[in-house]
Amino acid sequence: MQVAHRMKQPSEDQVLQNPGDDHKRLMESVSVSQDREAFKSLFVYFGPRVKAIMMKSGADHATADDLVQDVMMTVWRKCALYKPARGAVSTWIFTIARNARIDRLRRASSRPYDDIDDFELVSDDADAEQEMLAGQRASLVSQAISALPDEQQQIMEMAFISDLPQSEIARKLSLPLGTVKSRMRLAYGKLRINLKDV
Amino acid sequence: MTVQHHLDDATLMRFASGDLDEAFSVIVASHLVLCKACRHGVRKAENIGGGLLESVDQVPLRAEAIDDVLALIDNDKVCDQTPQQPVKMPITHESDVPEPLQHFIGPSLDQIAWKTVAPGIAKHMINLQSPARSSLYMLRIAAGKAVPEHGHGGNEMTLVLSGAYRDDMGIFGPGDIEDLDEHIEHQPKVLPDAACICLVATEAPTRFKGFFSRMLQPLVGI
Numbered sequence: 001m002q003v004a005h006r007m008k009q010p011s012e013d014q015v016l017q018n019p020g021d022d023h024k025r026l027m028e029s030v031s032v033s034q035d036r037e038a039f040k041s042l043f044v045y046f047g048p049r050v051k052a053i054m055m056k057s058g059a060d061h062a063t064a065d066d067l068v069q070d071v072m073m074t075v076w077r078k079c080a081l082y083k084p085a086r087g088a089v090s091t092w093i094f095t096i097a098r099n100a101r102i103d104r105l106r107r108a109s110s111r112p113y114d115d116i117d118d119f120e121l122v123s124d125d126a127d128a129e130q131e132m133l134a135g136q137r138a139s140l141v142s143q144a145i146s147a148l149p150d151e152q153q154q155i156m157e158m159a160f161i162s163d164l165p166q167s168e169i170a171r172k173l174s175l176p177l178g179t180v181k182s183r184m185r186l187a188y189g190k191l192r193i194n195l196k197d198v
Numbered sequence: 199m200t201v202q203h204h205l206d207d208a209t210l211m212r213f214a215s216g217d218l219d220e221a222f223s224v225i226v227a228s229h230l231v232l233c234k235a236c237r238h239g240v241r242k243a244e245n246i247g248g249g250l251l252e253s254v255d256q257v258p259l260r261a262e263a264i265d266d267v268l269a270l271i272d273n274d275k276v277c278d279q280t281p282q283q284p285v286k287m288p289i290t291h292e293s294d295v296p297e298p299l300q301h302f303i304g305p306s307l308d309q310i311a312w313k314t315v316a317p318g319i320a321k322h323m324i325n326l327q328s329p330a331r332s333s334l335y336m337l338r339i340a341a342g343k344a345v346p347e348h349g350h351g352g353n354e355m356t357l358v359l360s361g362a363y364r365d366d367m368g369i370f371g372p373g374d375i376e377d378l379d380e381h382i383e384h385q386p387k388v389l390p391d392a393a394c395i396c397l398v399a400t401e402a403p404t405r406f407k408g409f410f411s412r413m414l415q416p417l418v419g420i
Contacts, residue, residue, distance in 0.1 A: 036268065043264055048256035055257055065260050069267055076271050087241065091248030098216040098247060108220055108328040112227035115298040116240075119231045122291055141249035159215040160247040161254060166208075166217060181208040181379075188207045192242055 019045075023089035031079040042089070043072055050097050057101055057163035067104060071097050081117065088141065094160075101163055144194040152187040155180060201233040203367070203374035209355075210236065214243035221332035221399040224324075225355050225375070227298035228397060232373040294359060299397060303336065307360060307395055310336060318343040331401060338395045339363070339388045347385035352401025354378045356386075361394030363387060 026042050029035035050071050054064035074096045075082075082092050099110035145153065158164045158172070166184075170177045205213075205226065212218050213226045230237045291297065293305040302324045303310055312320035318340035326334060332352075339345060341361075355377050362371040363386040370376055370386075378384065380401075388394040 036271070039271065040264065040268065043267060046251075047259050047263060049251050049254050051257040051259055052254045053251060056254075061260075064257070065263060068259060068263065069270070072267050073270060073274075076267075076274065087245055088248050090252045091245050094247035094251045095244055097251070102216050106216075108330075109223075110216075111301065112220075112223040112298045115227055115301075116230050116237070119291075119297055120237070141245045142252050145246060145249045145253075156246055157250060159211065159217060160250050163216065166212060178379075178381075181206075184211045185207040187246075188211055188243060191246060192239075195242060195245060 020088050020090070024084045027079060027082050027089050028084065030076065031082065039076060042075065046075075046090070046093050047072060050093065053097060053161050053163075054101065054105075056161050057105055059105060063104070067097075067100050070100050070104075074100070081121070091141075105163070141191075141195065144191050147194070148187050148190060152183050152190075155183050156187055159184070201229075201235070201373040201375075203370055203376060204233065205229060205236050205239070205375060206377045206379075207239070209377055210239045210243045211246075214240050214247060219330040219332050220326045220328050221324075221330055221334035222353070222355065222401075224298050224302070224326075224334060225357050225397055225399040228296035229357050229373070229375040231296045231298065233375075296359075302334075310338075312336075312338055319345070332399055334397070334399050336395065337398055338393055339386075340393050341388055342390045344385060344387040347383055352380050353399075354401065355399045357397045359395045359397060361392045362389045363394050363396075364389060 023042065023045070026035075026038040029038035030042070047068050051064045051068045054067045055061070059067060071093070075093060078096075082089070086092065095113070099113050102108050102110040102113075145156065148156070154173075155169055158169045159166070164172070166180055167177060169175075170180045173180070209218075209226065213223065218226060230240060290300070290305045293300065294307050295303060295305055303322070310322045312322055315321045320338040322336040322338075324334040324336065355375060356370070357375045358370045358372050360372060362369055364370070365376075365384040365386045367376060367384065369389070376384075
């Protein structure tokens with residue numbers, strides 16, 4: 001819990017060194033006081049990135065622009081649901097973008113993901129989850145990913161950014177499906193270790 | 199309940215990246231509400247998406263993008279008073295049916311419309327919203343009953359909601375999920391004390407090994 005407290009009141013140094021903390025502060029302003037300028041800063045940073053992943057997932061410019069608007073409107077409307085202790089703002093925005101991508105690009109239902117969010121809101125282990133995730137900072141996640149072997153990084157990007165199904169990744173890389181799965185497990189195992197008690 | 203059998207790490211990653219179709223998303227989400235360890239596992243995996251989102255090459259937005267959204271949020275405040283939530287089926291947190299499954303079968307295991315497909319085996323097919331290669335169904339298998347040995351053309355997941363069964367991987371009780379890929383064959387046998395009710399997602403029709411079992415397949419479809 002000490003960690004969570006420290007994240008809420010970062011020193012000047014931490015803010016300067018760590019854009020992730022800066023994003024948390026901006027999200028807090030949006031959520032506490034509907035701060036339009038703070039939201040604008042988040043939009044400027046995340047909008048072009050969300051657009052990038054939508055285009056890599058197969059959307060054309062117009063659809064991707066539309067999806068950026070949807071995603072950022074959800075960030076605004078659901079800002080109260082973002083808990084700094086849950087992790088980086090970028091992770092939260094990624095999940096909103098992923099859900100929009102499932103609904104719009106895959107024409108499937110993202111409701112199971114919403115059910116998990118709803119469940120966490122009412123579950124009594126929220127504190128434990130907060131403690132666990134409190135220390136996960138965006139910059140360290142990026143570092144941990146770039147420390148992965150290229151072959152694992154490539155699969156992570158194809159899965160999370162380009163939205164390719166596992167079977168399609170195997171086909172594109174001419175690898176057996178089992179190899180793709182074991183590389184995913186390896187990458188996950190390493191990140192799990194590196195992100196522990198950050 | 200203490201969950202003993204968890205999701206494969208590769209499945210946590212697929213759920214986090216959004217790669218599972220509706221049948222598998224529903225069964226994974228149903229396990230997640232019952233299993234704190236896997237819930238944490240998914241949250242960790244989602245960090246990868248966040249980290250990659252930070253480092254992706256940006257694509258410029260159209261010039262008016264930001265003003266459009268700011269105009270929308272300004273209107274939003276004005277509209278905030280009006281009710282906007284569509285009426286949903288009420289979800290209860292005090293139920294033997296995990297929340298993500300309640301949308302499909304309601305809040306009670308006692309009110310499922312079972313259809314007997316073989317002696318001691320009843321099935322309830324779940325209608326999904328989006329058409330997919332995978333199917334999702336409930337099975338109720340009588341106490342002590344064995345299901346014919348079967349391999350799978352694709353992934354198969356089984357989430358136990360009530361009762362328990364045993365196979366080569368161990369004993370599976372309420373909350374446990376058996377996350378099998380296409381190479382594994384198993385022959386579940388329900389423990390003698392009570393019927394076992396599970397949720398099952400399969401990627402492709404399962405192939406039974408024996409001749410008589412193959413004859414059973416159109417009936418059971420598992």
